[in-house]
Amino acid sequence: MSTPEGVDASSAPVTSSDGPGSSSTRHGAATSRRQPPPEPKDSLWLRRAVILSFWLVVVVLGLPVWWKTTAIYRAELPLQTMTDWADGKICKPVFPLRIAVEAPIAQQDAQHLVRTTQHALDDLNDFSAHHLRLMLLDPPLAPNASQQVVPDGSILEENDKENIALLVRLVSVETGTTPRSRLQPYSPTLDVYYTANQLPSPSSTGSPLATFIAHELHKIFAEEQARLAYLLSTTSGARTAKSKSLSAETAAELERQSTRALKYAPTYHLTFSLFSPTYLPSAWEIEEALQDYLSPLLDSFRSISNFTVDTQVQLYSTFSPSMRQPEYDDVLKAWTLRKEDLSGFINAAEWPLSPSIGAGPTVNFALYVPDQAQSPLLVKENGGNSWLVPQWGGIFILNPADAHEDSTPSFLAKDALAPAMHAFSDQLVSLLGLPQSPASLPLRLSTLTRVRAASLLFSASSTLGALARLYRALPSIPVPDMVAQSVDLTAAHLQHACDSLREGRFQGALEHARIAEGEAEKAFFERSMVGQVYFPDEHKVAVYLPLLGPVAVPLIMAGLKELKSMTGSIFPKRSP
Amino acid sequence: MPSFLSLLLLSIILATVSAGSDYTERLLLRPLPQSALLASFNFRSNDSQLSFEEQNFRYFPRSLGQILQHAHTKELHLRFSLGRWDAESWGQRPWNGAREGGTGVELWAWVEADDEDEAFSRWLTLTNALSGLFCASLNFIDATKTIRPVMSFQPEGDHSNAPNLHLLHGTLPHEVVCTENLTPFLKLLPCKGKAGISSLLDGHKLFDASWQTMSIDVRPTCGIDGHCTLEMEQSVDMVLDIDRSKRPRDNPIPRPLPIEEIKCDTSKGYNAGDTCYPLDKSSEPSWNLTEVFGRSLKGACPLTDQEGENAETVCINTPPERTVDVNTTGSYIESRAVGDTLRCYKLPTGHDFDLNLPSQQMTTGLVLPSPPLSAARSINGHGQERGSIQTVITNPSPTSAVEFVYLESLPWFMKPYLHTLRARISASPENPVLETYYRPAVDRLRGTHLELRMRIPAASTLTLSYDFEKAILRYTEYPPDANRGFDVAPAVISLIDPAASDGRGQYVRTTSLLLPLPTPDFSMPYNVIILTSTVMALGFGNIFNLLVRRFVGAEEVVAGGGGLGALVRGKIDRLKGLLGK
């Protein structure tokens, strides 16, 4: 192994003349070359054990630990389910509306009437996902409303009571044109006036009254169907299959409305601001005005969203210099703004219209009192003084009532604010996406409930799909457990929402969809996921190569050597 | 001593204006020695607590109001400061130092919360929201920069109806206050710098000042009738160098004057055409508002009262002999107070207003009141491991002793040794420390918080010193400019004065410090990994070889010597064998 000792030892006897012990050695050394003596078994096995143990430690302990400690944690996500949600494979939303019929007539006639009306209705309806089910409500005189046989034999339970979309009341009259109907503005009730002779005879299959009612109902829910159909068609996936075809102009109209409306949120912040280019008016009776003109509307919306209201007074708020200044129009006898300038009317840089703190979007309502020199200020094209900024809020230019007075009033009383408040409430309604028809507010609200629920459902599931795609696309981003939890929550609530839709419990559906949406957003916008997106595994290996390389080489070499020797010992090679 | 009186009265006047009206503002100008000019702006607006809670904001800015409600903050004090107040030549600080902060940003607030954790989380919401509002990095005030003072700060407002309040305090000494902080500040004002004294505030001049501080104070005040109002006070105090700010903005370079314009001392023997010993000008420089502030004062803000004390929004505090010409097209009213050393003006609405002070040889000067305390703090010693901090606090008053609270908020990587804390008073053996509150730091979680209640006898100097050790940060904890050093927040000295005129108290702040920490070479880590891995690999290789190598006795080896020769020979033999086959 080492040169000099070998030299010394092997040639030592040469120098030593005598020495019995050495003679044999010398002889042997001189005559033959012999291999080193065969290694004893135990040392051989010991060595192999050593090498093996090294290998074991490295493979079993070292590498896994190293890999684990330097790995990026990725929580498991139910990717398949997520994509299925996104593709709408799991939930096909249906909107079964219950419509109760209250008829002060004999049981079987009523049932017959209902049946025929249902037939007529089904013939009219071409949108399977959204379908109206008539059911007979016992006349008020009936003792128990709970156990009630409905036409298709199903029992009308107590809890379905509040899920009744519309109540059709048959009222028999003698005067006036019949049949005629009246929709009550503040309750979901449709009164149908008829004369006795219009009741269908048990034998006849159809009757004018039945068809009339069917047409009325269809008319009432036409817009809702259109909206839902539009919603289904716009959202990708298999569910577009059975959506009804929309005419181009309705589609365009719905498009316009949906772009104008705000995204749904459980809470909206309403900000009412008084802007004035001068220091007048510096005060307004806003509390009372809000009390009188706005609170009722907001209360009726409580079932869908909550609202916070704040107001502010901003003086010396001038137009942005970029905007074209208003110019005097002799025809209108007023200062006018061009329609194209209306978008730049709000001076976002100067006017403090920052969104309110807390979750939910802010809806701004700006009341602008122009300077005396520029009053009255109108929109050139239509002479109007208020307009709506899609998904942002509304603006109302309040020209002082008595313009002949030489200065703007320093204080705006409640009644002076009335027109503005009315304009604002209209704008609010359309900003929240409330449908124009039917005339009854509760009906419109319930329609809104269904539409919101559906849209939330779709957006939440598409968010899930996006998250799944992200997860697949970027294998090097960390995914904390919270994301997985949120995803599971989302899926669960989506399922609930879907079920309650199917069962016609729309309020519950909205609740679940709302939660699902929130969770999905939370999962998607998890902050820690974008952390080390630029630290791929190659980099990691490169950093630790100086350690891995030198350690690996001797291990492998020794391993190979031993293997060779073992094979050698097993199949002894013929010596030449 | 008329001027001293005037100052006392001034502070009283300025303190009492808030009482009646909803919005008041006032500008006090005071020429200081060395051609400096102190301009202190003050704006107050009140909203009733009721309308505040209903979020109907009139004078109170909506953005700030919502933040306060959202963070359940009952009282707020926010300061942006720049530069140093030169007490020895400028005298007592404006507002007795109660409306100024340490260099950078300082924020303290009383937050309503059930327990400490909730209070802290609300505090975080507050700082984050404020940083968005004021374009300042207030959101960097985290747990390590937050302390809970026990003695230094007292609430100014009336908190009878708010039981469990928590006081939190945070500073950002490294924050550079600049124009982008002024713009949101002005937006909070009802007249928005479009009218009234706020129309004078111009970023360029404000941040060219020798010393300036912006403050925002929100506090509830309740009357006897239990009717509470929320008072918001904004103030800007600045000391302008008149010569410097008179330079036009398009030509700010202080080129040497032509020799003709320099007054030479002809009495000198060597005085000649090319040699000129400059005389320092003894006369007061001439100036007017427009050229000093770079803007013109656009009349009064009409929201202020139209008559009475609060209507006089511009006051100038000069010796009576100083001529002050008013230059405006509108109608104004001048009124003089406290021995004519204070002249106040009711501004015209809608017309520009300007004060013009010609250059003038003065015979009398204002007697500026001397500050109650002066403090200087410095880091001593050198080296990477440890250092010591020394604070010298002087009480100039020949008669009265002063009692005060000294507050230090140190970063966690600066570990003071409390046993080395020494407080010595010149020429008296007594120990000035009356009371000590100490909350030690926890690495990476919170900083050190030290409060000392001390007492200085009249006309003596207190020297406070303690040693500290510098921690070594983790590689990722160093900021990009690690070699600059780390800023240590100024110490706050709050005087305990039984005869305090208003509820604000008196404060003195030291300058902030720069603490150099040992910094690594930031290109190292990769090399270190490689180096260590190589060493480990070497060790491993040796041990492994020792374990698996087989040793044989020398005489057992192939004869004819081992080593290279033998190797070669062996190879040759094998070759032969192969060929032979």
Next chain:
Amino acid sequence: MALIATLLALRKDARILKLPPYLSAICIIVGVAWLLVLPLDEYSRNTYVSENALLPGQVHTYFTGSEHNIFRAYRHEVAGLADRSVEERTQRLSDIFRSSNLKVATQRYSYQAAGRNISNQNVYAVLQGPRADATEAIVLIGAWTNMDGQINHSGVALVLTLARYFKRWSLWSKDVIFLVSGDSTSGPQAWVDAYHDSHNPDTIESLSIKSGALQGAVAVDYPAGPWGHRYDKLHIVYDGVNGQLPNLDLFNTAVNIANGQMGISCTLQRMWKHGDSYQERLQTMLRGMISQGLGHASGPHSSFMPYHVDAITLQTVGDGWHDEMGLGRTVESLFRSLNNLLEHLHQSFFFYLLLHSKRFVSIGTYLPSAMLIAANFSITAIALWVQSGRSTSPIPNPASTSPPSTKANEKPETTMTAVKTPDGSTTLIPTPLLSITERALFLPLSFILFTHFLGLLPLYIFNNTPEPYLRLSFETTLALTTALPLLIARALSLFHRPTHQETTLIQCFSLLLLGMFLAALATLNFSLSFLIGILTTPLSFVRASRNRLVALPALGVLLALNPVVVIRAATVYWGKDVVEILVQAAEGWHVWGLWTQVVVWLVWWPSWFAGAVVVGSGLFA
């Protein structure tokens, strides 16, 4: 593994002991050669500014016009103060500073060194930067008297004028401190000590005004009288106490501004003309090394280095056409650059050798030469240790392929010992190989200890002898140190003759220590380590031998390289008065914290002494 075995085998090989002297020689030769090739273009680099924030010469300078008139006036003022008392001078300077609205303070200090009393006053003024928050400051120094003792008329006047001029700017983001120190060495030292509160308050006054952490300092040395004098070049002095150097960026910035912006050519290390040829580069480098090795304060800036404040002195030299305003603008531009700094200077090198104002060698390149020199001692030490462990009787090397030598013939038979190996066979091994020779360590160790303690004596004497007695004490030390080795050797030989092994061990230990010390020193003060290494090279070759033909010349060489003799020779060569040097050293010891003499008396001298004694013992054997 195999290597270790081989070494173990080689351990007792006779041939191995013949190597070390050659190895040491090779180390020395390579080390010197290494140093000599450094000035070549292949091994040195062009200087560059690596701190981006500095932006040297990017600003326009406005220090002209009427400022010149004011400068002349101030220069007259300064000239008027030349023969006044220190108090008057301080008073007047403070007034001038105050007249330009600065905060002024004074500091009186006094030192005792070599019986002299150095006492004087510093005046300094603080310009509080409008953009500054009192955390950082930069210093402009004008010493009242420069290193040669001339009054720094124009320099001080320039500081005064610049103070007045800087005050008008609003762009300072750091405080600017203007310091007029009483003299060039102890004044700045007293000031900077007090600034960091590491002074002795009894003799040195504490500073009443302080500012933030010092980021840099620039001293102006322009001793032209009241009527001015146009200069030719700027001489940039950068050596600090104990051979510390400022960050190379500061030097580069100064050169860059003076050269590029102002057109004033720069020079260094008193190389008044520098053609950038090999010889001149080498000369510059050697001068730099010598002044670094001496470690003395070379200007007002030197005192700042120990506090990690980078500082340089700008010195005007020669007759040319550049006037004071040029220097003023240079300083202005330099301060604007320093004002830009966001961090403490850290980007560039702290260890370097300058060959030319635009050429340098970094530590990585030059360090090996000193390390090689230091290594040669360690090698010899190891060799001596091994040698001391061998029995004196020669060991036959049966493996030697050479024919048996004459010595072998003289005694043909060697005692052999039969050794039984575990497997029963027996081998014969020469007995000497097996015999263990023990080393007598007491005398060598105690002797080495004694010599190093002996070194403390001259250290103390020279640092504390009052000036009049210095010459006497020096001459006596000269005589004593020359004679002492022989006396000691003789004394030893009288009652206890050191055996050959003991002398070997003595030499071994002293060389071992020397090698270690020099290696460590090379990383701190390369030049000093290198110089001492060169001067002590003979120590690794001289041996104690009875042969006078060998011993006497060796002794002669050693006596010539006696540290004291070397110092004497150096003073003669440079025509300096030795007392002056000693006084400066004493001042350095007491004022600047200089530790060159520690190295001389506790590292160099003991090793030389040990070597001399060893050789002497050979003579008396």
